[in-house]
Amino acid sequence: MTVLVTGATGTVGSRVVAALAAADEPVRAAARDPDAARESLDADAVVTFDFEKPETWGDALDGVDRLFLVRPPQLSRVGAITDFVDAAERVGVDTVVVLSVLGAEKNPLLPHRRIERHVEGTGLDWTFVRASFFMQNFLEEHREEVRDGVLFVPAGEGETSFVDARDVADVAAAALTEPGHAGRAYDVTCPEALTYDEVAAVFSDVLGRPVTDANPSLPEFVWETYRRGTPLGKVLVMSAIYTTARFGLAGRVTDDVRDVLGRSPVDFPTFVKDHANDFAVERSPAPSNSRN
């Protein structure tokens, strides 16, 4: 029987595929463009899959008993995902691990919580992996700022318990392959919450050059980020996330990574060291999104 990984080309899913393959678990990567996915993924089996195209679900689910479920940020219709969960249960999937968001349980309107609640109502064994803000966002959204030496984040003095996507993936892989995780919700965070001033100090220290935090106001952030070319919808989502941090709601630290994996989570200095080349000023190619 096989594990189907949705979001397999994404930040967490790609690392889940790698972790399962390394453990010799039969894994199938789901992607809208399988040829492109094969080039970027270390996976033997890639299948065409789209939450919005039910005609792709049958082949994707054939012979699958476990499912890693990712809600694509760009997919606003929760029903496409919950319908897929129901289809998975109908064809014999017994376990689902859902990638969710830290604090989801407190926000019934959040799409992730709506998916969680739907999953709770099925007969599936479920595990929720509620992740804090990914360190990898610095490779994607903020890489140029780090290279230029000025972070531009409207989080004030609020702390965030950043988590490395490698830890998120390892917790998910454990929940997919080991007994004892059914009915559990894990809050995955790093060992220490940091303000963005402290984040800038870590970048300065590890990279050996000054990085500061501009700490803009929310209107400054919205205008400047939109002016730099980020689509307005994404600017608003980022604003909501950073406002949560500004109000001190993103800093909760837990021991869940250690409890599940039996090792410490990756801390922020280690993340920066591991990706120092991606943040180097001389480099211009896109981030490696390395799964190491």
Ligand SMILES: NC(=O)c1ccc[n+]([C@@H]2O[C@H](COP(=O)([O-])OP(=O)(O)OC[C@H]3O[C@@H](n4cnc5c(N)ncnc54)[C@H](OP(=O)(O)O)[C@@H]3O)[C@@H](O)[C@H]2O)c1
């Ligand atoms: N960023 C954070 O700090 C953070 C923290 C906690 C939780 N989260 C949650 O994590 C989730 C995103 O995970 P991620 O960052 O690993 O993903 P990601 O890097 O944003 O990638 C999105 C994935 O979704 C797939 N996808 C897009 N549209 C699809 C569709 N219609 N049908 C099927 N697949 C589709 C893409 O695959 P293809 O294009 O190859 O099909 C891709 O693999 C979101 O729910 C987000 O809220 C994020």
